[in-house]
Amino acid sequence: MTYMNYIDENIKSLEENKTVGIIICKRDNKFVIRYCSDNRIIAREYELV
Amino acid sequence: MNYYDEIKNELINNEINRTVKKYSINKSDLNTYFNVGKMLAEAGKHYGENIIGDYASRLGKELNKKYNERTLRRYRQFYNFATNLKWSAMPTKLSWSHITELMVLSDEDEINYYINVVNNRNIGYRDLNRLIKNNEYSRIDENTKNKLRKKEQLTVKDLIKNPILIKNNNNYKIFSEKVLQKLILEDIESFLEELGTGFTFIKSEYPIKLGDRYNYIDLLLYNIKYKCYVVVELKVTELKKEHTGQIMIYMNYIDENIKSLEENKTVGIIICKKNNKFVIRYCSDNRIIAREYVLV
Numbered sequence: 001m002t003y004m005n006y007i008d009e010n011i012k013s014l015e016e017n018k019t020v021g022i023i024i025c026k027r028d029n030k031f032v033i034r035y036c037s038d039n040r041i042i043a044r045e046y047e048l049v
Numbered sequence: 050m051n052y053y054d055e056i057k058n059e060l061i062n063n064e065i066n067r068t069v070k071k072y073s074i075n076k077s078d079l080n081t082y083f084n085v086g087k088m089l090a091e092a093g094k095h096y097g098e099n100i101i102g103d104y105a106s107r108l109g110k111e112l113n114k115k116y117n118e119r120t121l122r123r124y125r126q127f128y129n130f131a132t133n134l135k136w137s138a139m140p141t142k143l144s145w146s147h148i149t150e151l152m153v154l155s156d157e158d159e160i161n162y163y164i165n166v167v168n169n170r171n172i173g174y175r176d177l178n179r180l181i182k183n184n185e186y187s188r189i190d191e192n193t194k195n196k197l198r199k200k201e202q203l204t205v206k207d208l209i210k211n212p213i214l215i216k217n218n219n220n221y222k223i224f225s226e227k228v229l230q231k232l233i234l235e236d237i238e239s240f241l242e243e244l245g246t247g248f249t250f251i252k253s254e255y256p257i258k259l260g261d262r263y264n265y266i267d268l269l270l271y272n273i274k275y276k277c278y279v280v281v282e283l284k285v286t287e288l289k290k291e292h293t294g295q296i297m298i299y300m301n302y303i304d305e306n307i308k309s310l311e312e313n314k315t316v317g318i319i320i321c322k323k324n325n326k327f328v329i330r331y332c333s334d335n336r337i338i339a340r341e342y343v344l345v
Contacts, residue, residue: 001297002290005331031259035301036294037334 001038078145086128089121101125126152134160143167146174150181158198159186169246183214183345205275205316206338208245213320215240217344226283229320229342230254230267233283244318247274257302266299277313278303281320288325288339293332300336 004019012019021041028045092100105118127148134157143151147167154160163186167177188210196203216236221228230253233240241248248270255269268281280299284292296317303315317337324341 001294001333002328002331005333006327009331029260031302032298035259035298035305037297037301 001041004040072142075142075144079148082124082127082145083131085121086124086126089125090128093125123149123152144174147177150174150177154181156186158194162186162189162197185210188212188214205245205247205272205277205279205313206318209318209338209340210243212341212343213240213243214345215243215342224285226267226285229283229285232344233268241270244270244279247272248279249273251278257299257306259298259302264299269303272316275313276311278308278315280315280317282317284319284321286321287323288319288321288328290328290331292319292321292339293328293334293337296337297334 001021004021007019018040021038023041023043024046025043026045028043033041033043089101089104092104101121102118105116105121108116108121130148130152143164151160151163154163163177163181166172166180166185172180190207190209190211193203193207196207215229215232216239217232218235221232234253237250241250249272251269251271253268255266256263257266258264266280267283270279270281271277272279278300280296280303282292282296282299296319300315300317308315314336317334319337319339320342321339322341324339329337329339
């Protein structure tokens, strides 16, 4: 959240939309996402192939 | 005749009379000291400073030794003090001892703040002295001071002091979050007063379950004035960006599982060794605030 807001405040221009955040992790935790009130953030698992 | 009721009423009336008497005695005292102070100021102008000493020795012989020079000077100081300031609250509820504590201050807003504290919390002059020594007014947020000046409504976060003073009577050397939590719990009342008004303690190490894992909220409080839960996280380091995300999860868990519909949204306080204004600035959740702690 800190990184996204930094970008919004310092890099993003007014016409651009709010920054989005993707957390790529080994294993998701649906409760962490459920209790995250910031809907610009999503989480995705990765898999090595 | 119902003897018990009659007896009880007599006693109640007496208690009421005594309280009213105490209040009017106090009011009479303050009026008197103000008038005496005014006359001392004028006498001083006409006859010079030494007149106060003269009057003191005469009063000591003719009336009572307690009217010594120091006391007379206090009366005059009180007259100057009262005429130079516009008080927002009627000071007649304050005793002379309270007022002598306040006379060392010069900032009108600060004086009004302490007057309100005495009126709201009914504290004695010794406690008032302690608050002034601990610089309570200077530890209040600048925005809050403006709100107080304009007599605006305050929010739950407004009176949280910065830094929060935590007593370290046992002088613990090795310092961890566990120790900080222990110190807070040892004198939980002082800690709750540092946060403002209406804060009550529910539990420390409050367990919440996220999936198959338990997490523990350092301190879970409830504010009965603003009707909201308060999650407190303790950090003995500088405020880090991870802390705001973590406390937000806890606050939202409480909102979803514990809070009832009529209650307001949960608020979060991160108490840390050192603040980081950038972490707070880039935290888009305004229910979260950070405060530093200082051991005393």
